[in-house]
Amino acid sequence: MxxxxxxxxxxxARSPGFAVTTVxxxxxxxxxxxxxxxxxxxxxxxxxxxxxxxxxxxxxxxHDKLNxxxxxxxxPDFADIRASRQIxxxxxxxxxxxxxxxxxxxxxxxxxxxxxWQWFEVFGAEPRLGRVFRPEEDVPNANNVVVLAYATWRxxxxxxxxxxxxxxxxxxxxxxxxxxMGPDFRWPNQADLxxxxxxxxxxxxxxxxxxxxxxxxxxxxVGIPFRQADAAVKLLAQQIxxxx
Numbered sequence: 001m002x003x004x005x006x007x008x009x010x011x012x013a014r015s016p017g018f019a020v021t022t023v024x025x026x027x028x029x030x031x032x033x034x035x036x037x038x039x040x041x042x043x044x045x046x047x048x049x050x051x052x053x054x055x056x057x058x059x060x061x062x063h064d065k066l067n068x069x070x071x072x073x074x075x076p077d078f079a080d081i082r083a084s085r086q087i088x089x090x091x092x093x094x095x096x097x098x099x100x101x102x103x104x105x106x107x108x109x110x111x112x113x114x115x116x117w118q119w120f121e122v123f124g125a126e127p128r129l130g131r132v133f134r135p136e137e138d139v140p141n142a143n144n145v146v147v148l149a150y151a152t153w154r155x156x157x158x159x160x161x162x163x164x165x166x167x168x169x170x171x172x173x174x175x176x177x178x179x180x181m182g183p184d185f186r187w188p189n190q191a192d193l194x195x196x197x198x199x200x201x202x203x204x205x206x207x208x209x210x211x212x213x214x215x216x217x218x219x220x221x222v223g224i225p226f227r228q229a230d231a232a233v234k235l236l237a238q239q240i241x242x243x244x
Contacts, residue, residue, distance in 0.1 A: 050185070051124025052219075057229065059091075059216040073216040075203040078116075080236055081218055087232045091218035092119040093197060094188060101156065102169040110152065110170075110192040117196055120147075122219045123187060129153075130164035130179030133196050137178075143198030146175040150183040152192045170195075188215070209240075 050056070059081055060070040073081075073093075082091040097114045100107045117138035120127070128150060137145050146168070148157075157163050167174045175195065203211075220229045 050187070055220045055222070056122070057218055057220060057226070059218060059233070061212055072212045073214050074209055074212045075199060075214065076206060076209045077212070078214055078216050079204045080240070081216060081233075084232060084236065087221060087224055087229050088218040089221045090118045090122045091216065092116045092122045093199075093214040093216050094119065095197070095214055096189070097195070099170040099193065099195075100172070102172060103156070108156075111190065112193045112195060113188060113191045114197045115194050116199070119194065120181075120185075122217055123185065124219075125181060125185040125187075127179040128182040129161070130177070132179055133194075138196040138198060140198045140200050143196035144173060144175050145178045145196060146170065147179040147181060147194045148177060149181055149186050149190075149192050149194075151186070153180045 059073055059077065061073055061077060062069050062071070075093075078091065078093050081088060093116045095114045097112050099110045099112045101110050115133075117133040117135050120132040125132075127147065130147075132147055133145065137143055148163070153159060153163060160166075163177050164179065166177050168177060169175070170193075220226065
């Protein structure tokens, strides 16, 4: 769990010009135990390539009884946040993933991320070429598509303007290139590429509540103050801890 927390901190620190404005800590109980809420204030650094960063929040979990103050979320946690449409306009998850890119020469290791389909929407990031992911691509066995970072497109493909629609080999599997991001957006951690998460529906079941390995970020709706979003997350946590 501590390694997850350190990874999140490194991710924030290495992203030039960007830190999530505020971090909402979603308190969850273990058994009959309850936990308190805390708010960690981040720093707004006028990030490039991200629209309205003051509306972005990262959702974290805490278990006071285990002295775990800020860890990743689970798939059920993310589903609860995503369903809170009256507070959040969009939400997305991420898990780090590396890929072996196989070209004509020798394989190259690329730093990537598996993300749910609304990842770019949450950040307000627009592609330079092509498009971002569609909902039907964020399902198992249909997620062999990829969005390239601008630097990756430039370095490996020589800024080929016809790259969209072509197939490349990642981890010895074919992936169709559907888009290329602009030069300003490489969240998280200077990613080389992104692929859809393709999470199986069974991962959202309650028994996976404590399988907490996902970084969750959400965008607060226009006109909703942070304190209202924070209160809504607190209420949601209480409903999870003490279901009616």
